[in-house]
Amino acid sequence: MTGDQRMVPDAYLQEFASKTGIHVNDLPTPEDNTSKLKLARDLLRSGASSPDVYGVDTIWSGILGEYLIDLKPFFAAQTATQDRDILNSYMVGEKLVAMPYHPNVHVLLYRTDLLAKYGYARPPRTWDELEKMALRIQNGERARRDKNFWGFVWSGAITTDSEQLTCEGLEWQAGDGGGHIIEPDGQISVNNPSVVKSWERAAHWVGWISPPNVISYNMLDAENMFWVSGEVAFQLGWSDTYELYAGVKPFRDKAGVTSVPAGKSARVSTLGGYSLGVSGHSAHVKEAIEFVRFMIDKQSQFMASAHRQKPGRKVEYVEPPLVMSKIYPWWVKPGTQRGSQIVLRPSTVAGPKYELVSKAYTRALHSVLTRQSTAKVAAAALEKELAQIMEQDAGRAAPDKH
Numbered sequence: 087m088t089g090d091q092r093m094v095p096d097a098y099l100q101e102f103a104s105k106t107g108i109h110v111n112d113l114p115t116p117e118d119n120t121s122k123l124k125l126a127r128d129l130l131r132s133g134a135s136s137p138d139v140y141g142v143d144t145i146w147s148g149i150l151g152e153y154l155i156d157l158k159p160f161f162a163a164q165t166a167t168q169d170r171d172i173l174n175s176y177m178v179g180e181k182l183v184a185m186p187y188h189p190n191v192h193v194l195l196y197r198t199d200l201l202a203k204y205g206y207a208r209p210p211r212t213w214d215e216l217e218k219m220a221l222r223i224q225n226g227e228r229a230r231r232d233k234n235f236w237g238f239v240w241s242g243a244i245t246t247d248s249e250q251l252t253c254e255g256l257e258w259q260a261g262d263g264g265g266h267i268i269e270p271d272g273q274i275s276v277n278n279p280s281v282v283k284s285w286e287r288a289a290h291w292v293g294w295i296s297p298p299n300v301i302s303y304n305m306l307d308a309e310n311m312f313w314v315s316g317e318v319a320f321q322l323g324w325s326d327t328y329e330l331y332a333g334v335k336p337f338r339d340k341a342g343v344t345s346v347p348a349g350k351s352a353r354v355s356t357l358g359g360y361s362l363g364v365s366g367h368s369a370h371v372k373e374a375i376e377f378v379r380f381m382i383d384k385q386s387q388f389m390a391s392a393h394r395q396k397p398g399r400k401v402e403y404v405e406p407p408l409v410m411s412k413i414y415p416w417w418v419k420p421g422t423q424r425g426s427q428i429v430l431r432p433s434t435v436a437g438p439k440y441e442l443v444s445k446a447y448t449r450a451l452h453s454v455l456t457r458q459s460t461a462k463v464a465a466a467a468l469e470k471e472l473a474q475i476m477e478q479d480a481g482r483a484a485p486d487k488h
Contacts, residue, residue: 265280301452
C-alpha cells in the first residue's frame with residue numbers, strides 16, 4: 087500500500103493480519119501532497135510492479151482514475167448509504183475509482199468565549215455578519231489587552247503543496263453564485279460579476295479584519311494564530327483539525343465550529359480528505375478489496391468511539407453540511423435554517439490538467455489579494471488561460487451570472 091501513512095496505524099495492520107492472515111507492507115511516501123501524487127502516478131504507470139492499494143486524495147480521481155479498478159461491484163451496500171457528494175468526487179464517468187475513507191470538509195472555527203463576551207448568541211451565517219462580528223471583537227480586544235489581535239484569519243499564500251487558496255476562492259465564488267471554476271460540462275465559470283465581487287471582498291479583508299501578511303499564510307500559520315497564540319476570533323480551517331485540537335484543554339472550552347459563511351447565494355464548504363483505491367495492475371485484488379473494506383470499517387468504529395468519549399464538549403453549531411451529520415453524529419443541523427452544500431473542486435472534469443487549472447486559479451486570485459491586479463482584469467485573464475489549458479475556445483466559457 088502507498089498513501090498518507092497517518093491513515094494506517096500499525097495497530098490496524100497487525101489486527102488485519104491477525105484476522106485474515108494477509109500481511110500488508112505499508113510503503114513510505116513523501117510528506118508533501120505534490121510528491122505523493124507524483125509517486126502514485128509513476129508507480130501506477132509502471133504496471134505490474136506497482137503496489138495494490140493507494141491512498142487517493144479527493145482531487146486525484148481524474149488524474150489516477152484510469153489506473154484504478156471500479157469498486158462499485160465490491161461495495162454496493164456501502165455506496166448505497168454513502169453521501170452522494172462524497173461519492174461523486176471519486177467517480178470518473180460511471181467508474182468509482184476509490185472508496186471514501188477519511189472525508190474532510192472546510193469549516194469556520196470561532197472563539198465561543200469571545201462571541202459570548204460581545205453578546206453574540208450564535209456564530210456568523212453570512213460573510214456580512216462575519217465582517218461585523220470580527221471587526222467589533224477585534225476593536226474590543228485591541229482596546230482592552232492585545233494590540234496584535236485580529237478578527238479573521240485564513241490561508242492566502244500560494245504554495246506548491248496546498249490547495250488551500252483554491253478551496254477558499256471556490257467557496258467564496260460559489261457562495262455568491264459565481265459557479266465552480268469549471269462546470270461538469272466543461273464550461274468555465276470565473277469571469278462573471280459574482281466572482282469579481284467575491285474576490286474584491288476577500289481583498290478588502292487584508293489589513294482590515296485580517297493581518298496584512300495573511301497573503302503569505304499557509305494553513306499551519308492560520309492554525310497557530312487561532313489555536314496557539316489565540317490572537318484571532320475566526321479562522322477558516324478543516325473539520326479534522328478541529329477534531330485534533332478540540333479535545334485538548336483549553337481549546338475544547340473556547341473553540342466552536344460551524345459552516346463556512348454564505349455569500350448572496352448559499353453556504354458552501356469544500357470537500358477534502360482521502361480515499362482508498364485498488365490498482366488495475368494488482369495481482370491481489372481479492373486481498374486488496376478485503377483490506378479496503380477492513381480499513382473503512384475501522385474508521386467508522388474509530389469515529390463512533392471518539393464521539394462517545396467526548397459527549398460533554400461545549401460546541402455551538404449552525405447549519406453544518408449535510409454530509410457531516412453522517413460522518414460526525416454530534417453535528418446538529420437546525421431544521422429551520424438553510425443548510426450548507428458541499429462544493430467539489432473541478433478535478434474530475436479537468437482530469438490530468440487539474441494541477442494546471444488550480445495553479446492558474448490561485449495565481450489569479452492571489453494577484454487580486456495582493457492588489458497587483460483588479461478582480462475584473464484577473465478574472466478575464468484567468469478565463470482565457472483556463473480555456474487554453476482545457477483546449478477549448480473562450481467562447482465556450484459560461485455566460486456572466488448577474
